[in-house]
Amino acid sequence: MAIASGLVLWSVVAERLERWNITAPIVFVAVGLLLANGPTRLVDVRLGGPGIAELAEITL
8 A cells, every 4th residue: 555655656756856856766775764664654564574585585
């Protein structure tokens, strides 16, 4: 849900942000940091968890 919301939000503001050299990777890293570490902490990330190894294998 958070990824889909991020994509929709990016599509709405992409042209305006790219004028200021703010690209999609910058925005998605910032959103990821806010979701994992911010005051909302919607995503619980544990680096030692079993899902991290699987996620790394899939992405690589």
